[in-house]
Amino acid sequence: MDGGPGGGIGSPGRARPTLRTVLVALCVTEIVSWGVLYYAFPVLAPRISDETGWSTQSIMAAFSAALVVAAVVGVPVGRMLDRRGPRLPMTAGSVLSAGALVLIALAPSLPLFALGWMLAGVAMAGVLYPPAFAALTRWYGPRRLTALTAVTLVAGLASTVFAPLTEALAGQLGWRQVYLVLAGGLAVVTIPLHAVALRRPWPSEAHQHSDRADTDGGYARAVTRSRPFLFLVAGMTVGALAIFAALINLVPLITERGLSSGVAALALGVGGVGQVAGRLGYGALTRHLSVRARTLVIYGLVAVTTAAFATVPGQAFWFLAVAVGAGVARGIATLLQATAVTDRWGPRAYGRLSGVLTAPIMLATALAPWVGATVAGLLGGYAAMYLVLAAIAVAAVLMLAASVPKEAVLRRRTL
Numbered sequence: 001m002d003g004g005p006g007g008g009i010g011s012p013g014r015a016r017p018t019l020r021t022v023l024v025a026l027c028v029t030e031i032v033s034w035g036v037l038y039y040a041f042p043v044l045a046p047r048i049s050d051e052t053g054w055s056t057q058s059i060m061a062a063f064s065a066a067l068v069v070a071a072v073v074g075v076p077v078g079r080m081l082d083r084r085g086p087r088l089p090m091t092a093g094s095v096l097s098a099g100a101l102v103l104i105a106l107a108p109s110l111p112l113f114a115l116g117w118m119l120a121g122v123a124m125a126g127v128l129y130p131p132a133f134a135a136l137t138r139w140y141g142p143r144r145l146t147a148l149t150a151v152t153l154v155a156g157l158a159s160t161v162f163a164p165l166t167e168a169l170a171g172q173l174g175w176r177q178v179y180l181v182l183a184g185g186l187a188v189v190t191i192p193l194h195a196v197a198l199r200r201p202w203p204s205e206a207h208q209h210s211d212r213a214d215t216d217g218g219y220a221r222a223v224t225r226s227r228p229f230l231f232l233v234a235g236m237t238v239g240a241l242a243i244f245a246a247l248i249n250l251v252p253l254i255t256e257r258g259l260s261s262g263v264a265a266l267a268l269g270v271g272g273v274g275q276v277a278g279r280l281g282y283g284a285l286t287r288h289l290s291v292r293a294r295t296l297v298i299y300g301l302v303a304v305t306t307a308a309f310a311t312v313p314g315q316a317f318w319f320l321a322v323a324v325g326a327g328v329a330r331g332i333a334t335l336l337q338a339t340a341v342t343d344r345w346g347p348r349a350y351g352r353l354s355g356v357l358t359a360p361i362m363l364a365t366a367l368a369p370w371v372g373a374t375v376a377g378l379l380g381g382y383a384a385m386y387l388v389l390a391a392i393a394v395a396a397v398l399m400l401a402a403s404v405p406k407e408a409v410l411r412r413r414t415l
Contacts, residue, residue, distance in 0.1 A: 025197030029190040030155040033127040035162030043166040047175045060373040062114040067366030069121025085202030086135040093126020094190040101183035105176040160272035167265035228405040235399030241364040242393040245372030253382035267323040274327025301329040303393035310386035
């Protein structure tokens with residue numbers, strides 16, 4: 001590994017990308033990948049249903065299936081990253097993303113539409129946060145936090161950029177043509193950047209001695225069976241369900257309240273601004289509030305903003321204001337999840353504990369679009385569904401209140 005972001009020289013006669021080049025490239029590819037594969041969908045979903053006659057629940061189920069596939073495929077992709085680095089999976093993921101979007105755009109039937117989204121789920125496992133985080137963590141080493149924060153901040157603007165862009169395209173084109181345009185843009189931007197900018201030697205992973213690994217395994221098992229850990233998993237899983245069901249169903253909620261799809265797309269976009277603002281302020285939050293306090297404040301904000309979407313006056317200003325607040329909560333919730341294990345139990349056995357925590361959260365995130373649409377159908381409207389989501393978020397707050405072990409509280413008091 002070279003001595004700094006300035007980089008060095010790889011194979012003879014062939015300059016390898018600097019670490020700064022890698023960081024810039026991943027900032028660009030993450031915002032494009034998230035924008036096209038994730039945030040374009042809630043804008044286009046109502047149009048897809050209107051033009052095809054497919055039910056909203058079926059369309060949401062296809063998108064949820066993509067996220068489930070991404071969660072499952074992420075496990076072998078992670079092993080490939082450990083062995084070979086990010087260039088192959090991320091480049092292949094970009095190629096598959098473009099192909100999957102073309103299939104989605106051209107699908108003449110709901111089964112082929114769903115198949116396209118499942119292929120997109122395989123692609124997501126190769127191009128969204130996990131492989132990018134793995135690349136920056138390994139290449140940047142002790143300086144990884146700065147790099148990870150930069151990518152998270154830039155990608156946090158994906159909805160701000162791509163929700164209005166998708167709405168503008170949809171005003172001129174049909175949803176199928178919009179996806180074809182987005183597929184072409186994704187291919188042109190992300191395929192060459194992943195293929196060229198990630199062409200760096202992959203540092204070998206330092207392995208622990210087997211006796212230490214066995215000890216850490218026992219420690220991890222003890223933690224995962226503890227009451228605070230179980231409440232942490234349950235609370236963050238339930239919270240993720242509320243957060244992402246509210247996010248993906250925001251456009252149909254706002255249009256149901258009598259506003260235009262343009263206002264709905266703008267609300268989705270300004271939520272990204274709130275998300276970035278929240279992440280920028282997370283450092284100050286950690287300095288002034290304990291682990292329990294900041295967790296309860298943020299998930300409490302999730303509950304309040306979710307209920308507000310269903311109850312504020314039907315004017316654009318109020319929806320935009322609430323969308324910013326919801327974005328702040330969503331942005332910080334991502335960082336709360338990333339630091340949940342180390343904040344409570346320190347860095348020991350982090351990989352094992354983080355894996356156990358993340359799996360059900362990813363599943364809840366995947367099922368959230370379908371759950372939201374289904375509950376809205378059962379209750380006869382999206383406003384009622386958002387009130388249910390707010391109650392779910394309150395349940396998350398109650399569970400997370402019991403998620404901090406006494407050791408973590410004592411450790412903070414001695415700092």
